[in-house]
Amino acid sequence: MFLSLIVFLPDNHAHSTTIEKSNDTSLDYSGVSLLGVGLSIGYYSYGFFGTRSVSVPPLNVYYELGIHEYITAGPFGGYARWDYRYSNSDYAWTFYQIGARGSFHLTSILNEVFGNTIDEDKIDWYIAIMSGLEIRSFSSNAHPDLYSNRNRIFFGPTAGVRYYLGSNFALYLEGGRGSLGALTFGISTRF
Secondary structure, rough: OOHHHHOOOOOOOOOOOOOOOOOOOOOOOOOOOOEEEEEEEEHOOOHOOOEEEEEEEEEEEEEEEEEEOEEEEEEEEEEEEEEEOOOOOOEEEEEEEEEEEEEEEOOOHHHHHHHOOOOOOOOOEEEEEEEEEEEEEEEEEHHHOOOOEEEEEEEEEEEEEEEEEEEEEEEEEEEEEEOOOOEEEEEEOOO
16 A cells, blocks of 8 residues: 555655656666665565575575666576474475566656656656576485476566665565565665
């Protein structure tokens, strides 16, 4: 609900940015770079809770370059590891993801369609598509062959928002089938 209030509240304050604005005052992402680092929760419904102990929470990083007024695209990667410790055995799952993602930036379109005045220098609503390779490996001192290692191709749609604290530094939140999680939050910069 809080996020929907941000979308529909007008903001009449002017903010400076290094991103070029076109004549209709919407941001143009052509040539803009976005770099983000985040933490994900909710992978395979395990997250941080349950019988598993978390060794390394699901971490991810992405870089996107503007290829169109509304579109950015680039590589991403993710890493996570869960360890289990029992009285007579230890075992662990390790996950790697690598692939590409593309984002469609919606703020100026939302302004146009709904007649809003969302400040695009402060709020970036977007949808993203991610696809790549996921590598899952299993190790155990007591049962090394209990599970097989697996590689698979994955596809993940997400929706997100970036809130810029300054001209180029933002906090972001994404929901959907992202890199190693269903909910991802982190920091992002544009340059």
